[in-house]
Amino acid sequence: MPVKVQESDQMTLTIAQGVDVSIRTLAQMSASEAGMLLAQSMAVSPRPEWSIPDLRAHAEASLSDKALRINGRTVMPLSYVDLDLSQILADAFGWLISRGLVGPASQQSGSAGEYRLTSAGRAAAESGSAGHAEATYRLHADLHAALGEARLLFERGSYQTAVFAATHQIEVRVRELAKLGPESYGTQMMRDAFHPEKGVLSTGDVAAERQAIQALFAGTIGAFKNPASHRIVRFEDPTEAADIIHLADLLLRISERSATLRV
Structure with missing residues (x-):
């Protein structure tokens, strides 16, 4: 006992x-x-x-x-x-x-x-x-190939530059898929490419859902890519920066799927 x-x-x-x-x-x-x-x-x-x-x-x-x-x-x-x-x-x-x-x-x-x-x-x-280690671990997933530079920048602790690099890749890929010229960029390009009625990349049977996708792309560029293009934006929370990179991964995949469905 x-x-x-x-x-x-x-x-x-x-x-x-x-x-x-x-x-x-x-x-x-x-x-x-x-x-x-x-x-x-x-x-x-x-x-x-x-x-x-x-x-x-x-x-x-x-x-x-x-x-x-x-x-x-x-x-x-x-x-x-x-x-x-x-x-x-x-x-x-x-x-x-x-x-x-x-x-x-x-x-x-x-x-x-x-x-x-x-x-x-x-x-x-x-x-x-x-925090940095946990957020980096979140990025060990199978990210889109275009986000390799963003991942490397993030691992080095350059969160602002990593977010800009990731969201910039959305802009680059959408321009390519929509076959738009270099004069097209930013939120207006997203509105044009995913226009619910005449957008090259707009897909879906419900108009409200097509509008939501258009808003998602335009909002992401407006909220996360454009500010970093014009001023210093500091991300103190690495998890937030990692989540934005994951959002970029999702949007890249949606854009490519949309291009395939429109063929």
């Missing part, structure tokens, strides 16, 4: 020699929360490379002076007994790897199974936010 031990909710263990965390808090963390905690711990640790077994062993060692002695034997806090630390660390590492925040240690300095923070991981740890 297990010995039940009363312990404080603040009973902590140490992650990567850098950060103490409550056992109860760690047990309730999502993979992304645990991943960020791990990244921040690795960033301040004097040791650059860590493996899951090393992290577990270090965390368990940090509890040794907090364990209780009952009837001559060591008893770990009950909350720790119920904690699946290996699973938590595996989930955290999986999240960090998928977002490009950690990479394999070099053969010269580390052994197999050890990881170290990437440049993006260190930046995320220092800022306390994985």
